[in-house]
Amino acid sequence: MIVDLPNTTTNEVSKRLVVARGESGAVALGRVLTLILVTDEDGANDAIGTANDASREHPSRVLVIVRGSTDGDSRLDAQIRVGGDAGASEVIVLRLFGELANHGSALVTPLLLPDAPVVVWWAGEPPADPASERIGTMATRRIVDTAKATDPAEALRQLSRVAAPGTTDLSWSRLTRWRALLAAALDQPPYEEVTSAVVRGASDKPSVELMAAWLALALNCPVTVEHTEPGTGMVGVSLTRASGEISIVREDGTVATMTQPGQPVRRVALHRRSDVECLTEELRRLDPDELFTDVLTKGMPLVQGVSA
């Protein structure tokens, strides 16, 4: 069920939400968190779809702040989606115009679920300092996506300068399956130290730098980044040990080849993770990701020369 409320007020939105829920038979009791989604008009539809799908595992109230033009008069257009049109969530889209567009946090306050955690997700260009944004201070978890920035590499460096507990990056969750494979490889004998590592991947993907930073931090060995063409994503990681090299190489974005000394070459399905998978993973833990903070602040400076 979709209710459109052009040129409205937050009071009206709250009232109509209760009515809409009653009429569509949707119950609000199971919702475990409020997800505030900040986006511009262009990215709005995709991001709402992603949030809806993620809500299948984490029933939530999704408050979407779509920032329109700040010129002209202040105005709020709202839309409420409940029941079948909103996955397992209820979605309230708030389109802000004029001066109001700078005051998103004031608008969402009366619409937050009582006594439930708040998560903010900036689906597009990340803010300069998520933790000190007004809307960021309302949240226990702040999620950005540096890969969506106009300059991803700079966005990641900026994020490392303002790293704070509770701030994470979808570029980090994109790495989880790669990291799991690497960790599983070191679970097996021979138990040898890793003496150096190389990470290969696209120059426009902050994930590549994060992978290198994580390895440098954990392994305490030289880690080099080799950049590949933009658009190629994560391409490969190799770890050098006394007995030889463990390498995982993914050329086509779906299947990787894993090579280890004394083992047959193996193929592993390793598709690029969708935003839904990444956001779902983010919402699974609402406590700060301390390891990620360390990777940003301590790991990144350890990464050695970048070669092309």
Added chain:
Amino acid sequence: MSPTRVSASENPLRDDRDRRLPRIAGPSSLVMFGVTGDLARKKLMPAIYDLANRGLLPPGFSLVGYGRREWSDADFAEQVKASVSRYARTPFRTEVWDQLAAGLRFVTGNFDDDAAFDRLAEVLRELDESRGTAGNHAFYLSIPPSAFPVVTKQLARSGLSRQDGDSWRRVVIEKPFGHNLETARELNEVVESVFPPDSVFRIDHYLGKETVQNLLALRFANQLWEPIWNAHYVDHVQITMAEDIGIGGRAGYYDGIGAARDVIQNHLLQLLALTAMEEPISFDAKDLRAEKEKVLSAVRPPADLDQAAARGQYSRGYQGNEAVAGFLEEDGIAPDSITETFAALRLDIDTRRWAGVPFYLRAGKRLGRRVTEIAVVFKRAPFLPFDNTATGELGQNAIVIRVQPDEGVTIRFGSKVPGTAMEVRDVNMDFSYGESFTESSPEAYERLILDVLLGDPPLFPRHEEVELSWKILDPFTKHWESSGKQPEAYYPGQWGPTSAHDMLARDGRSWRVP
């Protein structure tokens, strides 16, 4: 700079603070007996695919089928693919399937065929070479228990059960674990003569369900319930497992077994143990088992087995809009069978926590609807400062853990009816775990198969628990057999025979309508 140490117990890429990394099983293969069976097709093979899709199986993972069909590896792959496309929970991805398919093998043979088992051993050696399964193999016996002795003997004879060095061999078995204490012990001797106890994984798929694990969270992560979880406040507990279907095509299995052995001995007594046990000192397998075993050994069957138990057989009638046959008319059931399709019993637990609190267990087929739940029913308030008319409609408070379907928790309590007069009536407060979470939460078999490959035992009952459960149930089934009485008929789509209702009425109680 000196690199971070790596050893068998120190992996620098695993950080305690890193809660994102899933545990991926180490190099291994799964050998499945009974691949053409219902369970394998509907549950096991789809679960394996779902695990692969979630990236939780090791690179090079291999699945070997063993059966009497003349199948090539490709024929087997066809079968697996058909069952995966039909029953898997997660979407079909070609690249995941291709990796899985590359590790599929089939070995043709009967269970007593020495040469075929030697071929199986050869196939596993080849997989160790070509796919790096590292000598780690789990054998899943999804076959009738009568075939366990011959298969385990073959596994021993062909050297397949032998573990050398770091590699492991495990065996997975499905219920029924015998049909009484004696046969359970025999079965166990057969299996444990070949595999050490730590390598035997007994599947009770209820324990892999999220809600059952949630029961532990509910009880031990909260301060709210513990103070009232005892005989001071609890009046009685009802554990129900109802199915709306009949025995279907499983007459051969069901006749002579019956509801009590089929589900009370395992699922319901496990639920009872988890509901009633004391807090384990940790969730390690051995601490969890210690508590379950303690509470199961404190269970006492009633003195009068006729008064505190009931049995039934469904008769012909209508289940919803469908005309259905009675149990005695089902194909393959003897017309004078005394096997019960419904059983209810009262058990008492001799501990300080539960003295005087009966646990009523019931299980049956062709009941009102498919539901499994645990209802903890509380005593009435000792004094009610209202007049009788005000609380005439007030029942007893209850906490209901809904195990399936619609998993969640319901709390039932009294609330004032709006209006000027003081009138109190029961209302329900629902937490729905199922509604929104389960859509993407894993199937029990995914969890259990992964735990087998990881060698993680907490969710698998040990032989000791199995024995204790039979000790509880044997007096009932012996009594029923020696009496030779026909179980009481009940209409399909209802909640069991009259005697089941009488049994609670004698105690001044009644069954919930779940």
